[in-house]
Amino acid sequence: MPAAPAPRRDAAPTPDRRPSANPWKLDLRELGRRAGSMQELDRTVPAPDDWKVELIGVPAGADVHLRLRLESVMEGVLVSGEIEAPLVGSCARCLEPIEDTLTLDVQELYAYEGSTTEATSEEDEVRLVEGDFLDLAPMARDTVVLSLPLSPVCDEDCGGLCVDCGQRIDDLPADHSHEITDPRWAGLAQRFASSSGTPGDDDTTKEN
Ligand SMILES: [Zn+2]
Ligand SMILES: [Zn+2]
Structure with missing residues (x-):
């Protein structure tokens, strides 16, 4: 059965998905700048490789699930x-491996460049909208890394x-x-334990 040749698609315009773009960067053009507009975001993105402290962390490339709501407000x-x-x-x-799932609430205002919030905040205190984009990665990293325990335990x-x-x-018997016991004394200790009554102990008083 000769199959019909697949239609050639190379003339079709490629959809504007830009998959190579940084998945942590959000395009805000759809949300717009009208205060009150809102957008839900539900996406899975790969974890960067620096979400860790000494003993615990998020494996690089692991699925990070973002369930976020973006709200356009006056300031950003x-x-x-x-x-x-x-x-x-x-x-x-005990050095046993630990596996867990971290779930964290976030709330962060990204201020518009030139907004009052930006003008009245220290530079490192406020996150900024960069043009039409917003970079979630630094905020997510701070939130995650600050919540990681320095001394994680497999069980409290x-x-x-x-x-x-x-x-x-925990794997050993309770006792x-x-x-x-030094093996050289073991025999002696046993002999003392079995001999009841020592010579000077024999002071039973006679009753008559
Ligand atoms: Zn343990
Ligand atoms: Zn032991």
């Missing part, structure tokens, strides 16, 4: 909603590691201990 664009990202790391006490009650043998205490 108010971004609010939720960021969800996977976390991997290791327990600070994690007992850590046994200082003598290095095994996880786990390392009472070490």
Whole structure:
């Protein structure tokens, strides 16, 4: 059965999707600058490679889910909603691997350049709309990294590691201990334990 030749598409205009663009940058042209207009954003973007602290972090390239609402306000664009990202790391006490999901609420005003908010704020205090774009990455990174625990634990009650043998205490029996008896004294200790009554102990008074 000869299949009909596929229609040639190279003449068709390519849709304006710009997939190579930074997925953290939002194009605000659709939202516009009329105060009160609103846009919902639900997208999954790859995590950058610097969302980590010493023992825990978001793996580079992992799916970060953004569920955000953009609201055009007088001074700029108010971004609010939720960021969800996977976390991997290791327990600070027992070194067991940890996997978790981080869900964080965000709310941030991106001020327009030249707005009163920009004029009255210190440079590093305010995030700015850059032309028709807004870069979510620095805000998301600050929010995520500041929430990462410096001493993550696999469980609040994690007992850590046994200082003598290095095994996880939670994996060991409750009576786990390392009472070490020097083998040279072991026999002697046993003999003392079995001999009840020592010579000077024999002071039973006779009753008659
Ligand atoms: Zn642990
Ligand atoms: Zn031990």
